[in-house]
Amino acid sequence: MSNQQFVSAVIDRIVDGITAVLLLEEEQAQLEVPVDRLPPGSAEGLWLLVLVEDGELIEARVDPEKTRRIKERIRQKRALLLERMTRGRRNN
Template sequence: MTETYIATLDRIVDGQTAVLLLEENGKTVDQLDVDVTKLPPEAQHEGAVLEIAVEAGEFCDAEYRPDATQSRKESAQERLDRLSTKLSDRDR
């Protein structure tokens, strides 16, 4: 049975192993290590969001989700901006 997950490329180890964090309902539920060359070329970077297919615990396929990747990047930047603003306000 093939399962589908949203996954985020957390990091690339030794330039060849992509560490994917698998999500269900917005929460990380598992990790899957995949040869980075099995991912679409445009998704071979940290923070990339993909929809992946897994069968019997093995990676089958991945589709890059550029809109989700951009949205998460912007959301993370907004959080950092808010935190840095709050810290700078404390210095006054």
């Protein structure tokens, strides 16, 4: 029996519509893979659970919950920044 483990990765960017650059969270590494090896509808900013063996992508699954959490955190930070900027303009 194999001791394979899925790890979190985010699609950092897609180059020329051909190659996706994944940032592997735990390993703090990046992996370049053909876009056609990713789940349908994959886009920049999407979080995945990936299985990598010897530097090769074996399997990728969408992680909708992590994608939602990260997007919500970014939305909150943007709102806070906008609020601070607006407050700063009023005080000047």
